[in-house]
Amino acid sequence: MRELTYGQAIKEAMTLEMRQDEDVFLMGEDIGVYGGCFGVSLGMLEEFGPERVLETPISELGFVGAGIGSALLKMRPIVEIMFSDFSTVCYDQIVNQAAKIRYMFGGKNSVPIVIRMPDGAGTGAAAQHSQSPEAWYTNVPGLIIIAPSTPYDAKGLLISAIRNDNPVLFFEHKLLYGMKGEVPEEYYTLPIGKADIKREGSDITVATYGRMVHLCLSAAEELLEEGISLEVVDLRTLSPLDKRTIIESVKKTGRLLIVHEAHKTGGFGGEIAATVTESEAFYYLDSPIERCCSMDVPIPCSLELEKNVLPTKERIIASARGLMK
Amino acid sequence: MIENELIIEMYKRMWLIRKFEEKINEYFSRGEIHGTCHLCIGEEATAVGSIFALKKSDYVHGTHRGHGQAIAFGTDVNSMMAEIFGKATGLCKGKGGSMHIADVEKRYLGSNGILGASMPISVGAALALKKKKCEDTVVLCLFGDGSSNQGAFHEAMNLAALWKLPLIFVCVNNLYGMSMSIDRSMSDPDLTKRSLPYGIRSISIDGNDIMGVYETVSEARSYVLGNGPMLIVENTYRHMGHAKMDANRYRTKEEINSWKQKDPIKRAGELLLKISAASEQDLVQYESDAAERIENAVRFALESPVLAIEKIADDVFAGEVVSDA
Numbered sequence A: 001m002r003e004l005t006y007g008q009a010i011k012e013a014m015t016l017e018m019r020q021d022e023d024v025f026l027m028g029e030d031i032g033v034y035g036g037c038f039g040v041s042l043g044m045l046e047e048f049g050p051e052r053v054l055e056t057p058i059s060e061l062g063f064v065g066a067g068i069g070s071a072l073l074k075m076r077p078i079v080e081i082m083f084s085d086f087s088t089v090c091y092d093q094i095v096n097q098a099a100k101i102r103y104m105f106g107g108k109n110s111v112p113i114v115i116r117m118p119d120g121a122g123t124g125a126a127a128q129h130s131q132s133p134e135a136w137y138t139n140v141p142g143l144i145i146i147a148p149s150t151p152y153d154a155k156g157l158l159i160s161a162i163r164n165d166n167p168v169l170f171f172e173h174k175l176l177y178g179m180k181g182e183v184p185e186e187y188y189t190l191p192i193g194k195a196d197i198k199r200e201g202s203d204i205t206v207a208t209y210g211r212m213v214h215l216c217l218s219a220a221e222e223l224l225e226e227g228i229s230l231e232v233v234d235l236r237t238l239s240p241l242d243k244r245t246i247i248e249s250v251k252k253t254g255r256l257l258i259v260h261e262a263h264k265t266g267g268f269g270g271e272i273a274a275t276v277t278e279s280e281a282f283y284y285l286d287s288p289i290e291r292c293c294s295m296d297v298p299i300p301c302s303l304e305l306e307k308n309v310l311p312t313k314e315r316i317i318a319s320a321r322g323l324m325k
Numbered sequence B: 001m002i003e004n005e006l007i008i009e010m011y012k013r014m015w016l017i018r019k020f021e022e023k024i025n026e027y028f029s030r031g032e033i034h035g036t037c038h039l040c041i042g043e044e045a046t047a048v049g050s051i052f053a054l055k056k057s058d059y060v061h062g063t064h065r066g067h068g069q070a071i072a073f074g075t076d077v078n079s080m081m082a083e084i085f086g087k088a089t090g091l092c093k094g095k096g097g098s099m100h101i102a103d104v105e106k107r108y109l110g111s112n113g114i115l116g117a118s119m120p121i122s123v124g125a126a127l128a129l130k131k132k133k134c135e136d137t138v139v140l141c142l143f144g145d146g147s148s149n150q151g152a153f154h155e156a157m158n159l160a161a162l163w164k165l166p167l168i169f170v171c172v173n174n175l176y177g178m179s180m181s182i183d184r185s186m187s188d189p190d191l192t193k194r195s196l197p198y199g200i201r202s203i204s205i206d207g208n209d210i211m212g213v214y215e216t217v218s219e220a221r222s223y224v225l226g227n228g229p230m231l232i233v234e235n236t237y238r239h240m241g242h243a244k245m246d247a248n249r250y251r252t253k254e255e256i257n258s259w260k261q262k263d264p265i266k267r268a269g270e271l272l273l274k275i276s277a278a279s280e281q282d283l284v285q286y287e288s289d290a291a292e293r294i295e296n297a298v299r300f301a302l303e304s305p306v307l308a309i310e311k312i313a314d315d316v317f318a319g320e321v322v323s324d325a
Helices: A006-020 A044-048 A061-070 A086-097 A134-139 A151-163 A213-226 A243-253 A270-277 A280-284 A303-309 A313-324 B004-029 B045-051 B068-074 B077-082 B117-132 B153-161 B191-197 B210-227 B251-258 B264-274 B280-303
Strands: A004-006 A024-028 A053-055 A076-081 A114-119 A144-146 A168-173 A181-182 A197-198 A205-210 A230-234 A237-239 A254-262 A292-293 B058-063 B108-110 B137-143 B167-173 B201-206 B230-235
Touching: A004 A006, A004 A151, A006 A024, A006 A044, A006 A076, A006 A151, A024 A237, A024 A243, A024 A292, A044 A053, A044 B201, A061 A086, A061 A230, A061 B117, A061 B153, A076 A280, A086 B117, A086 B210, A114 A151, A134 A168, A134 A237, A134 A270, A151 A168, A151 A181, A151 A205, A151 B004, A197 A213, A205 A213, A205 A243, A205 A313, A205 B108, A205 B280, A213 A313, A230 A243, A243 A254, A243 A270, A243 A280, A254 A270, A254 A313, A270 A280, A270 B108, A270 B117, A292 A313, A292 B117, B004 B045, B004 B068, B004 B077, B004 B264, B004 B280, B045 B068, B045 B108, B045 B167, B045 B210, B045 B230, B058 B117, B068 B077, B068 B137, B077 B280, B108 B117, B117 B137, B117 B167, B153 B191, B167 B191, B167 B210, B191 B230, B201 B210, B210 B230, B210 B264
Parallel strands: A024 A053, A024 A076, A076 A114, A114 A168, A144 A168, A205 A230, A205 A254, A254 A292, B058 B108, B058 B137, B137 B167, B167 B230, B201 B230
Antiparallel strands: A004 A181, A144 A237, A197 A230
16 A cells, blocks of 8 residues: 555645645645645645645644644635644634534534644753643643544544544644555545554553553564563544543453653543543453653753653553563 | 613622522532532622623623623523533533533533633634624633633734634632732733734723723723723622632632622612612512522432433534545
């Protein structure tokens, strides 16, 4: 099958949607001639013109709010926030407006907006350009939160997100943009709220998402030589969470390792752990639940320092071995 | 030239707002309504004059002090009253309450609990109108003087001017953001200057003169269709405190009384008598008709049921979120 990078898959999803639906448009900083900070929308200006690839000033509060207002009038905006860290300056619009408008107005309208946000560390961009803020938003009812790990998932889930009538936060790990994978040329959707077992195994359930999926898969490969079998569950959607897939997997393996790049304290891992301890899977646990996450420090710039804050394959392997003792 | 019938209609609508607010105040004071409310007594001409100048196809975004604006827009007072009483028959099923009166399907984009947030959303609504090529349609965005200190105001001004949107910004200047007067909150309290750096024309008017408000907004409506946004500062005063806990410690009785002399309803009544469009007896009748209409609304609200508790989680999301795509 044809291969695309993760970034190209995202561009293809947006392009297919914009070709078939005049109400879909892209909005954000430097998304035109520049192609977006990470080059995802390169060439889209030429195909769709400046009204549908609408460049904005550095004004996240303004243009995310504008996206929400246009969605209220039944447009389907895709808004790119250059770095997920910058979503803090439009936090009100995401949390108080997009997420709440439907409920507090009695369910008579919806806000079909997709907010795409590159996230994650590994680029030496330091504390304000490297965060994984998804858990800041999972505590907000009314938001759908997606974090795809592969080009195939990115295309199918982004199309589903654009078709969905609710506000969707779409986290794209910036180190994945260049990653290649098989992507069908045709239009297809993937279900929101459904995890995907990326590798089956019998000893430890690894619940993870985004770039960490690949580190976990690679750790699984290595651990197999020691006779430790990991089942890698790629959550894909954090809200709503596919609890059933996690619970069934833990019932099978009896152990749970949670891996995410976000900081440990208050991270989404706590929610995953609670999902298991609140369910019948608790009685199947053979060891305490383990979390392998970023340290609770701001992401440092220096390569050596940054590496030591983030979860690595080695740390994942060590955590897994610990669980088997 | 405004026809007499129109002035009479505006006069009646102002009374409907006044009676609505007085009744709400009565029930709040007795502790019979759960929540808070922001009354607009004294500001009726800004709401009615501005919104009556629009066409049926236009959109309105109200302020934090928005009951009067919703009534001016033509929102059913029964369902508004029921909303504030927290009933299932309320406009938002009792989920929104006083601060979130909205009817998006009917083009009333609602009031907003976050000051300034409505401005970027209005920009987006106007952007959607432009994209959908609705050529004779505008958005009217009302906000208070206090909100103009928010960054959202400035970002919205810039975007609206950049994109030349059909958007009328109406600043309802009641001189106070809660307890802080504009002299204390603004380095320069001349609000008309605030749009000028964005190339947006502005005008300051007597917000208690219903005719002046109507005529100014009518002209602005034509202007923004061809030229992009405009700012109108409507100078007025709220007779009541900010909300129910307000003891008015930051204002003198003399100041409040001096503004009561400039009551917009009284002034409109004097005008109707002067141009012989109505008799003293007519004016009394209009007032008592409004009072009766509001009595009926209260009865409707009191007799209405509360939303069934099993529906408490409805309306968080539109449609089925977890889909088998």
